[in-house]
Each structure stands twice: as structure tokens, then as C-alpha cells.
Amino acid sequence: MPQLDSAHWQHRLSTLAAEFGVVGASLGILHGSSSGGPHDMHVIDAATGVTNVRSGDPVRTGTVFQIGSITKVYTTTAALRLVADGRLDLDKPLPMGGTLRHLLTHTSGIPGDLFTDTGRGDDCLERFADGLADVPPLLPAGAAFSYCNAGFSLLGRIIEQVTGKMWDEAMRDLVFTPLGLRHTVTLPEEALLHSAAMGHERQPDGTLQPAARWGLPRSTGPAGNIAATARDVLAFARFHLNDGDGLIPADLIREMRTTRVEVPFHDGETEGLGLAWFHKSPGAIGHDGDTIGQTAFLRLLPTHRLAVVLLTNGGPARDLYRALYQEILTEVADLTLPAPLQPPDEPPRFELARHAGVYIGHDYQNELANRNGTPVLSWSATGALREVMPSAGGEYEVAAATENVLLYREPGTKRWHPATFHQLPDGRDALHIGLRAYLRAPGTP
Incomplete structure (x- = not known):
């Protein structure tokens, strides 16, 4: 097995982060021989930049970063421990409709971006789950993929009901402690026991400054509130590469990465979905x-x-990810990332008259308008979502990709994303954008 050169990757991380203007970053690489045993694996980590531009404290390899929605894979792993013990059933109907499997594959139909802040108390997930009873579903369970943060908060509440413990405590018992994750936390007061990265957001003057708040509401914990070091994330990755290390039956771990749900869009990398894990080109499973x-x-x-993990706290993180990951893939696996989406040289005829309209989600909507024959795509956040968004709306730059797909990007950015217009199996018109499904509002053209 070739040994990874720690000094080389430290240099590449520092060089590229400075080139792209990323505030701080931590990189971890785990590599093992295909012929070696489960523990015949080499680990390196590297760090660069600062945790906070105001304090100037350096990022260290022991700095914890928020890992956001990668948390969903951890929460799913905890749930599968309970499935393995016979305390949960992936296919048993849930009182609110659908099954546990629907939650894990983002096909529950629950509106995904419910960031209701139910407080810091230990009953926050109970209150969040109770509030879901008053929220009408976006789609019938199983009808279509639509990325769903709320479904994982509900999963966290189910774990609480089964274990009799708060989600935070259950995660320590079911995942963190058995895997030896001593630098993995769920609460900001726990993060303060470590060197902790502060998030940074772009200001009107173009500078990156510390965000107004550190994290998301506690009720979103099972969907996105874990913070960890890169090395701890690699320990979690090792557990999955080793098919559960005997803690969870190997067939359940393999089901996480092999059960497929088709996604109704193509973003240049995502190929499908297992249980929480996304299938990513070329030949990877992963989560952002x-x-x-x-x-x-x-x-x-x-x-x-x-396994490769990159943690960042401000700036064009995806540019840094693509540059580093491509170099690592080339050296270790002789693989190439798919090219980013780009508008075709000869723009096709986009069915603007067919697709123009307002597409509604919970606390969020997109509008495709016809401006003198040119498509104009805009978005706006409403309700509770406005409290966690840096801005409440805007207009995208767009380019036609097919008769039913627009590529869009925020002004001043380079990366294109797909906005896919299509019909659901029940005949309703829908827009998939940003991994979410939005239904066309009645009465719009």
C-alpha cells in the first residue's frame, strides 16, 4: 500500500485554501490496501487558516468543525444499531404515514426545510415532532425524492422514544463511544471544550466575516448539528468501510450504501441514494x-x-473540495471527477411557456417567469426559514440545458446547478431544485 505523504497534502491544502480564499480548513485522508486487513489503513490529517478572522486563532488538526448534514449518516447509523437489536423496523408504518425507510431515503413527503426552533430544552425534538402534526405533507410518502431535514429530526425523536434518552445522549451511547469518537459533539457548549471553528459569511463589501450565530436550532440536531475533527470523521468512515466492525451486521451497513433511490435530476456528480448515503461519481458514497x-x-x-473528508469555515469551499479531491483521486485511485455542469455550446429550445409558474414548498418558493421570451428564475424564503438564511430571496443567472432543464447559478459564482421541470407520477407539475421538490401552484400558467 503506498504511503500518503503528510507534508505534501499539508502543503496542497494550505496552498489551495489560500488560492481560493477559504478562511480555514481541515483535511483528512484514510487509505488501506484492498488485500490488507480492516485495520491496515493509513491516516493523515492537515489544517490551515484560522478558526475566526477576528481572533486569528489558527485551525489545528484538533479543531472541531460543524459537519452539517453529514450528521444524517451518523443518525442513520444509530438507527440501524436499533434495527439490528430488533427495536426498530425499517418497514413498519409510522403514525404520521410512511416508514422509517422513507425517512432515510428522503421520500417521506414531509416538507424538508422546517427549521422550527423549539428551544434549547431536552424536549426540543418531542416538541418539533408534535408540531409536524400541523404541517401538511408536501407529497405522499414514496411519491418522489425531496431532500428532507425534518424527516431526520423526526428520526431523532423516534430514537429518543425507543432508547428513553435524548438524541444527544443516544448518539454517544450508540455511535460516538463505541467508535472511539472523543472529539465529536452535538452541542455548542461541548464544542467550546475544543478548538472550534466559527462560520464566516460573505458581506456586501466582499469580505468574509464571522456569522451572526454559531449553529442551527437544537431541534435540527439529528439532521445537521454534529461537530467533529477530521480525524474523528475518518474513524466513522473506517467503521463503514469495515462493514460495521461487528457492531452492526455487515448486510445492514451494505444496505446503507447499495439500496438505490433514483434522483430526478443530474447535478454532474450525484447518481442516486442509499440509506442516507448518496452515490457520487466516480464510484463513491458520500454526503455534504x-x-x-x-x-x-x-x-x-x-x-x-x-475516505476523504474536508471541513471548512467560510469561502468557496466547493472549489477547494474539487481541486483537492481530484488530486487525491488521481494519486490514490487513478480516477477523475466528472466535469462540472456547463451550458451547452448550442443552447437548446427550453419549453418556457410550458414550465413558467410559481413552485411552492414550505416556507420557500421558486418562480419561473417569461421576460420578453427569456426565462427568469427567482427564489424567496418565507416564515421560519428566513431566520436561518443569509438573504430572503434573489434572482439566478440561468441557461438552457434541455427542453426541461435550466442550469442556474447565483450571480458572481461559477458553479452551475440543475433546475429540472417534470411531472410526478400523479401528474402534478413539479420543479426539482437544490435537491428539493416544489409543486406548481394552482392557477399559475
């Missing part, structure tokens, strides 16, 4: 995480015994 000014990336390539 975004919180307030922090972005994280985790990729596992089981056939190459490789």
Missing part, C-alpha cells in the same frame, strides 16, 4: 454538509479502501 458559514464534504470509495 452546510450550516451557517461552514461546509463539509465526506467521500468513501469502498473498492479503493479510501
Whole structure:
């Protein structure tokens, strides 16, 4: 097995983070021989930048970052421990409709971006779950994929009901302690016991400054509130590469990464979905995480015994991720990332008259308008979502990709994303954008 050169990757992380203007970052790489045993794996980590531009404190390899929605894979792992013990059933109907499997595959139909702050008390998830009874579903369970943070908060509440413990405590018992994750936390007061990264957001003058708040509401914990060091995230990745290390039956761990749900869009990388794990080109499973000014990336390539994690706290994190990950893939696995989405050289005819309208989600909507024959795509946040968004709305730059797909990006950014217009199985018009499904409002053209 070739040994990874720690000094080389420290240099590349520092160089590229400075080049792209990322405030601070921590990189971890785990690599093992395909012929070696489960513990024949080499680990390196590196750190660069500062935890907070105001304090100037350096990022260390022991700095904890928010890993955002990568948390969902941890919460799913805890749930599967309970499935293995016979205390949960993936296919048993839930009182609110659907099954546990629907929650884990983002097909529950629950509106995804419910960030209701139910306080800091130990009953926050109970109160959040009770509040879901008053929220009408976006879609019938199983009808379509639509990324769902709220479904994982509900999963956390189910774990609480089964274990009789708060989600935070259950995660320590079911995942953190058995895996030896001593630098993995769920609460901000726990993060303060470590060197902790502060998120940074772009200001009107173009500078990156500390965000107005550190984290998301506690009720979103099971969906996105874990903070950890890169090395601890790699320990979690090792557990999955080793098919559960005997703690969870290997068939359940493999089901997490092999059960497929098709996604109704193509973003250039995402190919499908297992149980919480996304299938990513080329041949990886993984998850990204975004919180307030922090972005994280985790990729596992089981056939190459490789895992890579990148944690950042402000700036163009995805540019840094793509540059580093491509270099690592080339050196370790001789693989290439798919090219980013780009508008075609000859723009196709986009069915603007067919697709123009308002597309509604919970506390969020997108509008496709016809401006003198040119498509105009805009978005706006409403309700509680406004409290956790840096801005409440805006207009995208767009380009036609097919008759039913627009590529869009925020002004001043480079990365294109797909906005896919299509019909659901029940015949309703829908827009998939940002991993979410939005239904066309009645009465719009």
C-alpha cells in the first residue's frame, strides 16, 4: 500500500485554501490496501487558516468543525444499531404515514426545510415532532425524492422514544463511544471544550466575516448539528468501510450504501441514494454538509479502501473540495471527477411557456417567469426559514440545458446547478431544485 505523504497534502491544502480564499480548513485522508486487513489503513490529517478572522486563532488538526448534514449518516447509523437489536423496523408504518425507510431515503413527503426552533430544552425534538402534526405533507410518502431535514429530526425523536434518552445522549451511547469518537459533539457548549471553528459569511463589501450565530436550532440536531475533527470523521468512515466492525451486521451497513433511490435530476456528480448515503461519481458514497458559514464534504470509495473528508469555515469551499479531491483521486485511485455542469455550446429550445409558474414548498418558493421570451428564475424564503438564511430571496443567472432543464447559478459564482421541470407520477407539475421538490401552484400558467 503506498504511503500518503503528510507534508505534501499539508502543503496542497494550505496552498489551495489560500488560492481560493477559504478562511480555514481541515483535511483528512484514510487509505488501506484492498488485500490488507480492516485495520491496515493509513491516516493523515492537515489544517490551515484560522478558526475566526477576528481572533486569528489558527485551525489545528484538533479543531472541531460543524459537519452539517453529514450528521444524517451518523443518525442513520444509530438507527440501524436499533434495527439490528430488533427495536426498530425499517418497514413498519409510522403514525404520521410512511416508514422509517422513507425517512432515510428522503421520500417521506414531509416538507424538508422546517427549521422550527423549539428551544434549547431536552424536549426540543418531542416538541418539533408534535408540531409536524400541523404541517401538511408536501407529497405522499414514496411519491418522489425531496431532500428532507425534518424527516431526520423526526428520526431523532423516534430514537429518543425507543432508547428513553435524548438524541444527544443516544448518539454517544450508540455511535460516538463505541467508535472511539472523543472529539465529536452535538452541542455548542461541548464544542467550546475544543478548538472550534466559527462560520464566516460573505458581506456586501466582499469580505468574509464571522456569522451572526454559531449553529442551527437544537431541534435540527439529528439532521445537521454534529461537530467533529477530521480525524474523528475518518474513524466513522473506517467503521463503514469495515462493514460495521461487528457492531452492526455487515448486510445492514451494505444496505446503507447499495439500496438505490433514483434522483430526478443530474447535478454532474450525484447518481442516486442509499440509506442516507448518496452515490457520487466516480464510484463513491458520500454526503455534504452546510450550516451557517461552514461546509463539509465526506467521500468513501469502498473498492479503493479510501475516505476523504474536508471541513471548512467560510469561502468557496466547493472549489477547494474539487481541486483537492481530484488530486487525491488521481494519486490514490487513478480516477477523475466528472466535469462540472456547463451550458451547452448550442443552447437548446427550453419549453418556457410550458414550465413558467410559481413552485411552492414550505416556507420557500421558486418562480419561473417569461421576460420578453427569456426565462427568469427567482427564489424567496418565507416564515421560519428566513431566520436561518443569509438573504430572503434573489434572482439566478440561468441557461438552457434541455427542453426541461435550466442550469442556474447565483450571480458572481461559477458553479452551475440543475433546475429540472417534470411531472410526478400523479401528474402534478413539479420543479426539482437544490435537491428539493416544489409543486406548481394552482392557477399559475
